[in-house]
Amino acid sequence: MLELKKVSRLFGGLQALHQVDMHVLEGRIVGLIGPNGAGKTTLINNISGLDHPTSGTIHFEGREIHNLPPHRITGLGIARTYQNIRLFGEMTVLENLLISQHGRGQATVFDSLVFTPRFRAEERRLKDAALQLLERFQLAGMAHLLAGNLPYGDQRRLEMARALATGPKLLLLDEPTAGMNPIETEQLGEQILRLRDEQLTVLVIEHDMSLIHQVCDEIYVLNFGQIIAHGTPDVIKHNPQVIEAYLGREEDAELAGG
Amino acid sequence: MDLLRSIGITEIVFQLMLVNAILGLSIYLTLYTGMFSLANAGFMAIGAYVGVVLTQNYDLPLWAALIGGMLAAGVVAVPIGLPVLRLRDIYLAIATIGFGEVVRILILNFDTLASSISGESVQLTRGALGITGIPKITETWQLLLFLVVTVYILVRLHRSRFGRAMAAVRQDEQAAATMGINVVYVKNAVFIFSAILAASAGVLKAHLTRTISPGDYGFDQVVNILAFAVLGGTSTWLGPIVGGFVLTALPEILREFKQYRGIVNGVILLMVIVYLPGGLVNINGWKRLWRRIRGQPSVTGKIQDAETG
Amino acid sequence: MNITQQIVNAIWLGGVYSLFALGYALVFSVLGVLNLAHSAVFMWGAFIGLVAVTQLNVSVWAAIPLAMVVSGIISIVLDVVAFAPLRRRNAPRISQLISSIGAAILLVNIAQLIFGTQPQRFPLGSIPSDPLEGLPVRITPIQIIILLVAVTLMAVLQYLVVRTRAGQAMRAVAFNQRVASLLGINSGNVFRMTFFLAGALAGAAGVLFGLAYNTITPFMGDSVALKGLTVIVLGGLGNIQGAVVGGFVVAALEVFSIAAGGSNYREAFVFTLLFLILLFRPQGLVGQAAQTRA
Numbered sequence: 115m116l117e118l119k120k121v122s123r124l125f126g127g128l129q130a131l132h133q134v135d136m137h138v139l140e141g142r143i144v145g146l147i148g149p150n151g152a153g154k155t156t157l158i159n160n161i162s163g164l165d166h167p168t169s170g171t172i173h174f175e176g177r178e179i180h181n182l183p184p185h186r187i188t189g190l191g192i193a194r195t196y197q198n199i200r201l202f203g204e205m206t207v208l209e210n211l212l213i214s215q216h217g218r219g220q221a222t223v224f225d226s227l228v229f230t231p232r233f234r235a236e237e238r239r240l241k242d243a244a245l246q247l248l249e250r251f252q253l254a255g256m257a258h259l260l261a262g263n264l265p266y267g268d269q270r271r272l273e274m275a276r277a278l279a280t281g282p283k284l285l286l287l288d289e290p291t292a293g294m295n296p297i298e299t300e301q302l303g304e305q306i307l308r309l310r311d312e313q314l315t316v317l318v319i320e321h322d323m324s325l326i327h328q329v330c331d332e333i334y335v336l337n338f339g340q341i342i343a344h345g346t347p348d349v350i351k352h353n354p355q356v357i358e359a360y361l362g363r364e365e366d367a368e369l370a371g372g
Numbered sequence: 373m374d375l376l377r378s379i380g381i382t383e384i385v386f387q388l389m390l391v392n393a394i395l396g397l398s399i400y401l402t403l404y405t406g407m408f409s410l411a412n413a414g415f416m417a418i419g420a421y422v423g424v425v426l427t428q429n430y431d432l433p434l435w436a437a438l439i440g441g442m443l444a445a446g447v448v449a450v451p452i453g454l455p456v457l458r459l460r461d462i463y464l465a466i467a468t469i470g471f472g473e474v475v476r477i478l479i480l481n482f483d484t485l486a487s488s489i490s491g492e493s494v495q496l497t498r499g500a501l502g503i504t505g506i507p508k509i510t511e512t513w514q515l516l517l518f519l520v521v522t523v524y525i526l527v528r529l530h531r532s533r534f535g536r537a538m539a540a541v542r543q544d545e546q547a548a549a550t551m552g553i554n555v556v557y558v559k560n561a562v563f564i565f566s567a568i569l570a571a572s573a574g575v576l577k578a579h580l581t582r583t584i585s586p587g588d589y590g591f592d593q594v595v596n597i598l599a600f601a602v603l604g605g606t607s608t609w610l611g612p613i614v615g616g617f618v619l620t621a622l623p624e625i626l627r628e629f630k631q632y633r634g635i636v637n638g639v640i641l642l643m644v645i646v647y648l649p650g651g652l653v654n655i656n657g658w659k660r661l662w663r664r665i666r667g668q669p670s671v672t673g674k675i676q677d678a679e680t681g
Numbered sequence: 682m683n684i685t686q687q688i689v690n691a692i693w694l695g696g697v698y699s700l701f702a703l704g705y706a707l708v709f710s711v712l713g714v715l716n717l718a719h720s721a722v723f724m725w726g727a728f729i730g731l732v733a734v735t736q737l738n739v740s741v742w743a744a745i746p747l748a749m750v751v752s753g754i755i756s757i758v759l760d761v762v763a764f765a766p767l768r769r770r771n772a773p774r775i776s777q778l779i780s781s782i783g784a785a786i787l788l789v790n791i792a793q794l795i796f797g798t799q800p801q802r803f804p805l806g807s808i809p810s811d812p813l814e815g816l817p818v819r820i821t822p823i824q825i826i827i828l829l830v831a832v833t834l835m836a837v838l839q840y841l842v843v844r845t846r847a848g849q850a851m852r853a854v855a856f857n858q859r860v861a862s863l864l865g866i867n868s869g870n871v872f873r874m875t876f877f878l879a880g881a882l883a884g885a886a887g888v889l890f891g892l893a894y895n896t897i898t899p900f901m902g903d904s905v906a907l908k909g910l911t912v913i914v915l916g917g918l919g920n921i922q923g924a925v926v927g928g929f930v931v932a933a934l935e936v937f938s939i940a941a942g943g944s945n946y947r948e949a950f951v952f953t954l955l956f957l958i959l960l961f962r963p964q965g966l967v968g969q970a971a972q973t974r975a
């Protein structure tokens with residue numbers, strides 16, 4: 115479904131990604147792990163069109179996407195969340211979810227001016243979809259609160275709901291549980307597993323190894339911009355190179371313990 | 373009406389208040405979308421000159437001049453917006469100031485330029501002296517109608533998909549893009565809309581004041597337009613209207629203090645940006661100010677003080 | 682008009698532009714804000730110089746430093762009133778730009794109230810104005826003086842910024858305010874010093890400009906304000922050496938477009954250049970990875 119070939123990204127002299135090959139199959143939940151600064155976020159930025167590879171190609175469902183602008187990529191069915199939450203904080207929770215359905219509507223400003231039936235039907239449809247997502251992510255009572263005023267855990271879940279509202283086939287999650295407590299993390303894991311039941315493909319960056327084991331079918335390990343290992347969670351856990359990459363870091367303990 | 377007149381709000385002052393409200397709305401559109409563009413005076417000039425040429429040289433009615441002026445500004449806005457809107461905050465501001473100046477200078481020299489190109493004597497914009505004796509055909513009801521229609525469009529715009537996209541682009545361009553919003557399209561469309569609105573105000577005002585000259589559309593004019601929006605605030609469309617009304621009416625009401633007019637304007641702008649950053653039409657801003665006056669610093673205020681102190 | 686004459690004209694005019702733009706650039710480099718009231722300080726500098734010469738009967742030589750000090754103080758007040766409160770609140774740069782516009786309006790109108798709107802002049806003979814004899818081109822003593830003062834002040838500024846502790850502190854704050862405060866640098870003092878220096882430079886430029894054109898009005902800052910903007914964009918916003926280069930480039934562009942018969946469009950050239958630079962080289966003409974910032 116998603117195929118990266120020899121993707122490299124240079125920032126000045128810094129090789130943030132080096133010849134990354136990656137193949138994400140439809141319906142799978144793929145983990146992407148690696149120490150801080152390994153290039154994980156850069157990889158997601160390149161897939162989602164916020165950044166473009168210096169060289170290499172990215173294909174999605176057979177289409178070349180590495181030169182497309184972000185909104186086109188979203189339109190093709192790739193959505194993402196941000197590691198450092200980037201909600202529209204001055205807007206309500208509901209509005210956040212309406213905005214992310216932008217590409218799923220057709221009504222123009224003119225439709226809004228004269229209240230065409232199309233406009234009213236569409237607004238109702240978008241709102242219903244938004245409310246359903248709120249329900250699903252335990253945000254139901256908060257539709258009219260400002261997103262920026264939500265507690266941290268709720269913001270994280272809203273990030274994910276907002277990405278889902280774009281109607282994606284592939285979801286890119288950048289450290290979705292960062293800053294969450296273990297209970298919240300576990301609940302989020304269940305949400306991710308539920309996505310698989312809905313035929314969604316997921317690429318998730320995580321530090322929490324228990325979550326990785328809970329949800330992932332396979333894992334890619336990135337270190338200094340290079341893929342150093344790829345396999346099932348069990349295989350990765352015992353890969354000496356991976357342990358080496360994490361050595362002396364706190365993730366080391368997690369890795370062994372997970 | 374008599375009451376208004378007694379405090380200095382004559383019909384022409386009221387008409388100018390309406391025109392300035394439209395101008396305030398034109399810059400509100402771009403500010404609301406997170407673009408700090410200062411091109412409005414330039415587009416106003418384009419509208420005014422095209423409109424006046426249409427009514428004076430071609431004897432067309434006001435509505436035709438209005439459409440002509442708006443179209444001209446819209447057409448110019450396309451090639452300007454596409455490259456310029458890639459720039460951000462201060463850089464965008466400077467580039468659009470540059471645009472405004474180029475427009476002003478081109479209008480100033482239009483006749484000589486056109487004469488030397490065509491080989492005949494062209495007298496259209498009439499240089500620094502400008503065009504005088506324009507018929508005063510803009511009427512109050514037309515201005516009111518125009519403003520009401522504009523506000524209706526704005527209200528419906530905000531309730532539309534596109535309007536939500538505008539707010540999203542302002543808050544976080546990248547996040548907006550990955551939510552499926554074509555940021556370049558949104559920005560350019562808003563820029564064009566803003567240009568058209570500024571041009572309409574240019575046409576309407578020219579047929580009120582009866583004279584126009586390039587000097588009317590310089591940096592001072594942009595600053596005035598910006599002041600309408602800043603004073604009123606840009607969190608809702610009501611802000612720039614209030615701002616335009618207040619800044620137009622105030623000097624007339626205080627006309628005994630005419631010589632202090634500029635000082636008052638400067639002080640108002642400073643005070644608002646320092647003490648009421650959301651403008652006059654912003655409840656939260658007033659609440660924050662009230663707390664400050666009462667000596668109860670807000671929580672965030674405390675943190676910031678600790679940081680800098 | 683011969684080419685040498687044009688070059689001479691471009692050089693002294695460039696000196697004034699550079700001097701004016703230096704303060705602009707200095708504030709931008711240290712604080713990251715555009716101070717649109719800089720031109721109002723420039724105008725005040727000219728008036729203070731004028732008042733010193735006409736009312737206090739001091740020579741032009743004493744009037745320049747006096748104008749510099751007073752302008753520097755005005756500039757500090759500007760910071761306290763228009764910038765510091767916004768800085769404390771972490772307001773966006775655009776808010777600071779708007780408040781600087783408010784301050785500019787205020788300063789211009791106060792000047793109008795005090796000095797009136799009629800153009801005023803330095804008294805005849807404050808400075809010798811007859812062209813130097815025996816030269817192939819027309820050069821007046823005032824032009825030479827302007828250039829000398831401008832170049833001296835630029836050299837002094839360069840020395841201050843690069844060689845002194847105060848300059849080091851400025852560069853540290855410009856680079857990263859948080860790190861600077863960890864190093865024990867009082868950023869408030871640095872900001873005040875920056876504004877003082879910027880104001881002093883603007884004041885000197887104002888007096889020199891007033892001497893050169895011999896018309897001083899509250900609005901004399903207007904044209905320079907936008908031109909100065911072009912200058913610092915050309916040089917790369919916040920790049921101090923760039924501002925100097927930019928000043929001479931803009932002056933040359935103006936002088937030569939006048940000579941080419943386009944005196945009416947000379948400003949159109951300048952602003953078109955501004956426009957193009959922003960689009961194609963936003964880092965400025967001389968801007969490179971290794972910019973020297975204050």
Ligand SMILES: Nc1ncnc2c1ncn2[C@@H]1O[C@H](COP(=O)(O)OP(=O)(O)O)[C@@H](O)[C@H]1O
Binds near residue numbers: 156
């Ligand atoms: N826009 C950028 N410009 C320069 N360097 C960047 C940029 N984005 C990321 N980097 C660098 O690329 C490297 C990888 O960063 P990132 O992808 O955020 O890592 P991770 O998400 O794995 O922690 C880091 O060294 C970071 O400093």
Ligand SMILES: [Mg+2]
Binds near residue numbers: 154155156197
């Ligand atoms: Mg990351």
